Amino acid sequence: MFIIIAPQGTIIKGFDHESEVSPYARDEHEVWPGIYEEAPTSLLSLLEDEAITKDDVTFCFWRENNDLTWQKGKVEIPTGAEDGSDFLLRTIFRTAEDFVEFAEGYFELSLPLEVVAQVYEGAAITKEMIKALNPDGDIEKNLQELAELDF
Template sequence: MVNIGKYYGVGEDSMEAKALERLPNPTMLQKLMKFQASLNIILCQEEWLRYHSFIQDWNEGVSMAKIDNGAGDHLFILFSNEGTIIKGFDHESELSPYAQDEHKVWQGIYDDVPKELLSLLEDEAIEKEDVTFCISHKNSDTSWHKGKVEIPEGTSDGSDFLLGCIFHTPEDFVEFATDYFELSLSLEVVAKIYEDLPITEEMIHILNSSCDVKEVLQELELLP
């Protein structure tokens, strides 16, 4: 397995804005994260090596999706009855607390985030202080919101490449997985999963003949 790091990011402010614009609505985003988590379960038996994961009942009334590229960068997405919040951390960004003498959250990142959504980040597992960008969407809103943060010219908050690791199409996922998992995948089967069709033993075997199909099916049952 190879570490693709920032393979999908270009680090330009204009691209960060476009990445935000490409974010689907929370309902579709949750579906995409489940599709990708399901594929990771099939392709990788070792949970700690999975790039995308999803926990349906992470907390009371809250589901959690995570992207972890294994290189120190991560993206948490929390879905709740009040709305959705995305917290990203690019360990190489100048906005990282570790890049500052004061070791604190960059000014403005959490400003204007609705309190009911910001409170979702208080769990220790979310590592609230490790952040370079935050995006939120209340259920009553029609769009995503990002704090007004002054980003030094020529630097990036990491939202471009981390949001780019949410693969909107089967083709994009197959391109990613071919490198990351070093497997040759069936686009036809991946497309069926993206169509939200029931995942069968045959589909699992086609994608990863070396996995324990029964164990995979047991894990997939936790992703309704």
């Protein structure tokens, strides 16, 4: 799932690889009809980055700055099928405590709450924080990726 917050609004693109509306579940390997229908070009263009893989999508929501509610295309999902949005949107955690609890249950990871809390508070990411969150990770690669994201 990608959530892009930009000056013109916000767009959320999600992909549930097990969804019946996945492009991989279709013979033509195409985006399910209607997913991007009516999405504003100014927001849809934000999905053009190759790292996002725009066509790997099972749901899309957007909200321009002047919108009062979230919008989505005119998608007809077959009875009994799901687009994955319920599951994936539930993985947005409002507190560091909620995320740490999720990581323990889902990934079987024990993360240091104090470091996760610093990330939630917007602290600058340090080598020590990366090491605490992923002791086996490539710290320099992580720092480079963060720099490329202007984080």
